[in-house]
Amino acid sequence: MKKIYTAANPADAHIVRGILESYEIGCEVRGESLFSVRGELPMVGDTFPTVWIFNDEDFEEARKVVDEIDRKREEAPVVSESWNCSRCGETLESQFTACWKCGKSRKTEDSESNVKRERF
Ligand SMILES: [Zn+2]
Numbered sequence: 001m002k003k004i005y006t007a008a009n010p011a012d013a014h015i016v017r018g019i020l021e022s023y024e025i026g027c028e029v030r031g032e033s034l035f036s037v038r039g040e041l042p043m044v045g046d047t048f049p050t051v052w053i054f055n056d057e058d059f060e061e062a063r064k065v066v067d068e069i070d071r072k073r074e075e076a077p078v079v080s081e082s083w084n085c086s087r088c089g090e091t092l093e094s095q096f097t098a099c100w101k102c103g104k105s106r107k108t109e110d111s112e113s114n115v116k117r118e119r120f
Helices: 010-021 032-034 055-077 109-118
Strands: 001-006 025-030 051-053
Touching: 001 010, 001 055, 010 025, 010 051, 010 055, 051 055
Parallel strands: none
Antiparallel strands: 001 051, 025 051
């Protein structure tokens, strides 16, 4: 048995277990029961659910699979961050590259500093 993954929550652990099993890597989730009573336990930092592989020989392949899962998550679009228009102060969703209200584009730090320089 080798620990291959420490999950943030039981659902995450089961997702990883399911993916590993699809690669025919035998594994199990541990520590779920601890998680469910986590709120009542002192925070010891070791109560996250973990995924363990049965055969140590699978470790290298399992490691690659887990790395791939992490990599895909990093590529996944994050929850959109809004931004504020530097001209009119309008709050805009991240998908807008320019202010819909006054038309100012989002990335104008350079031209903005040019304008300031001209004033001096
Ligand atoms: Zn604006």
